Amino acid sequence: MSRKRWRAVKEIRIADVARLAGVSTATVSRVLSDPDKVRQKTHDLVMEAVRRSGYIPNSTAQKLRTRRTMNVLVIAPRLTNPVFAEILRGVDDELTQSGYGIIIGNLDNRREREARYVDLALSRQVDGVLLLTGYIPENGTRSMRDSGLPIVAMCAAIHEDGIPNVVVQDREATRQAVEYLARLGHRRFGYISGTLSSIIEVERFAGFQEGIAAAGFGQGNFVRWEGPFVFSTGVVAAEAFLQIKDRPTGIFAACDESAIGFIKRVRAERIRVPQDVSVIGFDGIEYADYTEPTLTTFRQPLHELGCVGADVLLKLIHNQMKPEDWSIRLPVTLLERETTGPVLHKDYKSLRRSKV
Amino acid sequence: MSRKRWRAVKEIRIADVARLAGVSTATVSRVLSDPDKVRQKTHDLVMEAVRRSGYIPNSTAQKLRTRRTMNVLVIAPRLTNPVFAEILRGVDDELTQSGYGIIIGNLDNRREREARYVDLALSRQVDGVLLLTGYIPENGTRSMRDSGLPIVAMCAAIHEDGIPNVVVQDREATRQAVEYLARLGHRRFGYISGTLSSIIEVERFAGFQEGIAAAGFGQGNFVRWEGPFVFSTGVVAAEAFLQIKDRPTGIFAACDESAIGFIKRVRAERIRVPQDVSVIGFDGIEYADYTEPTLTTFRQPLHELGCVGADVLLKLIHNQMKPEDWSIRLPVTLLERETTGPVLHKDYKSLRRSKV
DNA sequence: TCGATTTATGTAATCGATTACATCTTGTGT
DNA sequence: ACACAAGATGTAATCGATTACATAAATCGA
Structure with missing residues (x-):
């Protein structure tokens, strides 16, 4: 049976590129992440090998090694509500700029769906969590917080140590x-x-x-x-x-x-x-x-709310601040x-x- | 400096659980993924250790080893358009049921944003791609397809080998x-x-x-x-x-x-x-x-469209069909x-x- | 030109799981 | 009670990158 024929793909690994360029995997890695550490000649050699092989690093391996997933979980009560869509836009603008991806947690107004996303967060699929919802169960929120995961609460003031609020008045x-x-x-x-x-x-x-x-x-x-x-x-x-x-x-x-x-x-x-x-x-x-x-x-200020929330989360992720310092209330206008x-x-x- | 104090977390690895239960990591892994392969007594022993330690497997390590990310990329032209929000709901319903997560690719009507998501897909952060948009550049789409990544085109008929269309009439x-x-x-x-x-x-x-x-x-x-x-x-x-x-x-x-x-x-x-x-x-x-x-x-039928599209994608991911077999056109009603x-x-x- | 110092590269450990294979237990039939 | 099959568990390789450390090469001053 030819079930696999159309999925025939040769995965190119860093070792392949190294072999092609006649250098070690360490050098290839350096060229890609920190080019200043290698000689210009080696750099060109490696880049040529990368180009010719069409190599793209396997992000899962990178995540495992660096212990950073470059993903953020956004838990929203309902996607079809334009309020959340708009906030999400702001979040997206801010996060993609920093190279982070968004994993969407849509509760669809059903509270029982939260558990799934708490698990997802706890299994370290993400570096941080943005709560656009007000009714995450306290123990879910707490267990995420206790696991060291940076969390920012938006759209609802959660009065909980270690969780900054970015909300409107x-x-x-x-x-x-x-x-x-x-x-x-x-x-x-x-x-x-x-x-x-x-x-x-x-x-x-x-x-x-x-x-x-x-x-x-x-x-x-x-x-x-x-x-x-x-x-x-x-x-x-x-x-x-x-x-x-x-x-x-x-x-x-x-x-x-x-x-x-x-x-x-x-x-x-x-x-x-x-x-x-x-x-x-x-x-x-x-x-x-x-x-x-x-x-x-x-x-x-929905878009701004999203930007600010994402920004605060990034600061938390990069350990640039203590959560206590960052509760923000944006004004609304009539x-x-x-x-x-x-x-x-x-x-x-x-x-x-x-x-x- | 106490910059890290509030982030003090002990990460529990499978080896810790194994030690606690007095078994090997292989056994712990089996208990968690395929309980029938271990004796009841061992099972209980391990589960107790899991419970006491609060162990949750590191999903990144799992992804690397199993070569499945359990994530799908959804590229949408604009989040604030209720059409896409509604389709996304259907997608979400179908995917979460199968344990898949959604990474959102929001173009915000700006075509140049596509490149980022093509990269994301090519770096194997996802197992498949759902295209809710009509103007992915051909070479972007093709390179994803050529890399063996399952793709389903929705909201626009893309006439391209290996890419099923799930669209409306x-x-x-x-x-x-x-x-x-x-x-x-x-x-x-x-x-x-x-x-x-x-x-x-x-x-x-x-x-x-x-x-x-x-x-x-x-x-x-x-x-x-x-x-x-x-x-x-x-x-x-x-x-x-x-x-x-x-x-x-x-x-x-x-x-x-x-x-x-x-x-x-x-x-x-x-x-x-x-x-x-x-x-x-x-x-x-x-x-x-x-x-x-x-x-x-x-x-x-926006919700249905989302469900069907996600379903087709899952089938592709699980190699249960050839892409050619699955172009679907759903009717619209006046x-x-x-x-x-x-x-x-x-x-x-x-x-x-x-x-x- | 030679040794000291700096810079570039290579080797191998590591991240944390899964799983093929080897080994040890247990159960079964005689 | 023994041989053998079936079942349970352990050992170690593996996924594919990054990076600490070791080593080789280049640069510099005298």
């Missing part, structure tokens, strides 16, 4: 969102949150509550809907919203996709945005600029667009009944 | 799109294409022209705008569209993002969709269901939604002047 932004809505005259709020199990949500909800308090309101002034960071969470929230008699007029969604889902659904019921209900998102994904009306939202506006009392009957 | 769908628009009464067409350098575009444009011909029209009946698969391409196309006197009434966009960008832009000029202009997209991304109006489009409709002659003045 979730809490501050969320509080601002509420205050912004309050300034527009809103008195009853809706909060479309992420899932409770995510650490990121803890921060944002805390900020939300701070905002509510700062604006002089209490627990009775808001409704909270929960779900993963996807469109349908917004749709489900909208359906709950529609059932309410004294409907909130100021909605904050912890992610743009939910905000968009919400708007789509309520508009289908002839509820106008922003005249009847204001919606403010979080993330600043590109798509938020193409909806109708365009979404008011907080723009996260993009005031079309889905928010002042409360129009006469247009919105449910407000007539509201007391506060 | 681009050409057929594009032709259908034109015919569909023609059936609605449209006579002048617009085509928002991908960039010419992409192989995928060749197929789709061929299909488009077939459709034009099949509907009894000629080169004079359509306008073509070109750009990468992003929102702004649609915006730019819309601006060109707005300058035209006898505007096309049936627009086909080779990707949903462009379609959405186009619609957003023309609606800003009070042009109604679909009353004034019909738009049909290609991809079936999730967003397309959240626009207003919802986008008529061809849904690619989702008739709200951005397409019959031509309304009285509402659209430019049509009054049109002759055909």
Whole structure:
């Protein structure tokens, strides 16, 4: 049977090149990694042999010997969420520049998938880990940390020794969102949150509550809907919203996709945005600029976040710093667009009944 | 200097476990990879030693010895395009199931980035390559193929020996799109294409022209705008569209993002969709269901495409087939939604002047 | 030109697993 | 209880590079 015919390849090893050039393997290795250590003549001789043989070093052997894999694991909750795609772009830009590769760990919003990637990290397939997710189990995270693996937590502040956080000002932004809505005259709020199990949500909800308090309101002034960071969470929230008699007029969604889902659904019921209900998102994904009306939202510096996170990780890998020194919080900026506006009392009957 | 203090880790090797259990390294290895080859008693002894020491095999050493990296390289044109994110999900589902990891090669629409990933593949960091992109330089692709590396081309039919194609019926769908628009009464067409350098575009444009011909029209009946698969391409196309006197009434966009960008832009000029202009997209991304109006489009079976592509690659890697046997074309399905409709002659003045 | 010093190259150990082969145990049938 | 087969375990080679150390060659000063 000819099953192997089309895979007939002669693997060229460093020894082959050495023989061809009439030098030792050590010399070939030096020519390739540290050319200053060899004479020009030898260098040319070896390079010619490399060229003629088409030699490319076997990276696995290099990794084993040098004990550096030149790979980084990026654990993301969901690839189809543009937020993570955008962060990943930043990470990629930074890492490839330094010659590192990215191994992708996609949880697809299923927490049980983490274990696989913890194993992968623990088996030393990577030199470091970037956590774009908030709910890595503590023991998974810890065991990676304890094994000496550099880790950077992004998108969620993990309060754990030896793990720097590179995150955005979730809490501050969320509080601002509420205050912004309050300034527009809103008195009853809706909060479309992420899932409770995510650490990121803890921060944002805390900020939300701070905002509510700062604006002089209490627990009775808001409704909270929960779900993963996807469109349908917004749709489900909208359906709950529609059932309410004294409907909130100021909605904050912890992610743009939910905000968009919400708007789509309520508009289908002839509820106008922003005249009847204001919606403010979080993330600043590109798509938020193409909806109708365009979404008011907080723009996260996603690309930058990725770059900074990767940079911090590289510094950790190269032992250029202690993890403690490097927790960073990047600011987010409010993009005031079309889905928010002042409360129009006469247009919105449910407000007539509201007391506060 | 305490620079290394927090990185103090004792790496446990197989020899340590062997010593702890009082057996040879060979036995430990057997226990871990092929438990049936050892006695129950020995098995338990070794496992206890593994447990107590917390041993995890060094995967790099395994890779070197077994000559299998258990990694696959996925080269994608752009991560933030939901199309690729979705395909990647399918790939991921299939590969992780088989214990393979994914190394991501993000071109970010910049062709010059390919070289890096070709090198990565050639240095045997991966067991196979999935090409989600259409413009890998022929010599790059060929050198990977010639090195014996299994490759599967997705998203674009690469006509090259030894490289199976797992793609969708681009050409057929594009032709259908034109015919569909023609059936609605449209006579002048617009085509928002991908960039010419992409192989995928060749197929789709061929299909488009077939459709034009099949509907009894000629080169004079359509306008073509070109750009990468992003929102702004649609915006730019819309601006060109707005300058035209006898505007096309049936627009086909080779990707949903462009379609959405186009619609957003023309609606800003009070042009109604679909009353004034019909738009049909290609991809079936999730967003397309959240626009207003919802986008008529061809849904690619993106997740399935990813699964099938990965499956074919695995078969190639395991030498279970010849590449020639495995070119697959998956069908796309038309989702008739709200951005397409019959031509309304009285509402659209430019049509009054049109002759055909 | 000669010895001392610097520079270039070669030899062989090493990274940490797997596995072919050799050797030692155990079990079976008589 | 013995011979022999089958099964379990150990020994050492191997994967393909890098690099410490040893040695050879080139350079320099007098």
